Amino acid sequence: MLSTIVVTVLVTMLLVLIAINVATPEKKLERKIEHRHSISDEQFTREMSVLLGPAILPGNRIIPLQNGNEIFPAMLDAIRRARTTITFETYIYWSGKVGREFAEALAERARAGVAVTVTVDWAGSLKMDDDLLDCMKEAGVNVHHYRPLYWYSLTRLNNRTHRKLLVVDGVVGFTGGVGIADQWLGNAEDEHHWRDMHFRIEGPVVAQVQAAFNDNWIKSTGEVLNGEEYFPPLDPIGNSPAHVFISSPASGSESMHLMYLMAIAAAKESVDLCASYFVPDRLISQALIAARERGVRVRIMVPGHYIDSFTVKIASKACWGPLLLAGIEIHEYRPTMLHLKMLIVDREMVSVGSTNFDIRSFRLNDEASLNVYDGEFAAAMTEVYEHDLERAVAYSYEAWKRRPLKRRLIEMFITPIRSQI
DSSP states (O other): OOOOOOOOHHHHHHHHHHHHHHHOOOOOSSSSSOOOSOOSHHHHHHHHHHHHHHHHHHEEEEEEEEEHHHHHHHHHHHHOOOEEEEEEEEEEEEESHHHHHHHHHHHHHHTTTTTEEEEETTTTTTTTHHHHHHHHHHTTEEEEESOOOGGGGGGGGTTOOOOOEEEEETTTEESOOBBBBBBTTTTSSSSSOOEEEEEEESSSSSSHHHHHHHHHHHHHOOOOOTTTSSOOOOOSSSSEEEEEEETTTTTTTHHHHHHHHHHHHOSSSEEEEEESEEEEHHHHHHHHHHHHHHHOEEEEEESSSSSHHHHHHHHHTTHHHHHTTTTEEEEOOOOOOOOOOOOEEETOOOOOOOOEEEEHHHHHSSSEEEEEOOHHHHHHHHHHHHHHHHTTEOHHHHHTTTHHHHHHHHHHHHHHGGGGG
């Protein structure tokens, strides 16, 4: 009898714990945002500034970096040039050539007297060997895991930081989709080398990248990183208005969701979306279809055969039917895993960063995105998009209707839990 009671209590506790972890925040958007103004309208940028948080700041220079061949050398060069501070936050940090190179570069700067602070997600760094952590810690790098597994943190186990942020000396920032792992090496030349982008940032908006890092550093340590070595005066250095904003279940959980909905609602001519994990909710699907109905060309590029999550692939394709029927174009990237996250609207606005186009990123993960409101930058990113599109194959509504019965049955089981994948 006693054993039965104990088992019942344990099972109940487990079910409660699971329910707490899978629950999305109470605050959520429920109604479609109407098309009221375009991207070029001053009212649009005014609302994006006040509703998403940080103001849009002029005078920035954003340099796009393609794949590991450009991304890792640029990041490591910035780290090795650091003179006062380095702040670095990432989801994926795995052992391997890239992980070793970053650990040694960060450790060397710490030994040289640079204040180096690093946040790595506990779940995302499970494949990180202790010797890399020891290498950094012994050199004086201040390393903290985000949401490590302790009995008192079990209710927050499902809240991960998915942000990718690097700031050097408070004047140079990086963000994008790249993790610290060997699959991002190379130039997306085959299935073993992923397709992705990162962005080097200079100008006033770097302070917002630093503030974004501070958000989770405070949660992990209770310490605020401030002073001129972290937030120096930043003069205009380019021509791109931009802002960096964050979201998390604790605060601003709907920021990313709201940003996508507002941008799509403002579109007049084109929406070009590159999404490594495309699992839209009802509101996003409605917004995309509404854009198409008012004459906007909507193109969505997603991974094809090569994808690191089978469940995401199933959940994604399950929702394509109404989109395809509305005339939205969906293309599957063929050469390798497509990990790039980028939205381009009317060739006037670009949004990049860590945020996936799925419910987990909208409501469960800690995310950071960079929005750039610059036609010249948007035109350059459209060229990148078109180049990738040449390596993708269009998917038709007829092909969607011919999905095998086995696939449809699997969709029935996965769709109800799509917010967790």
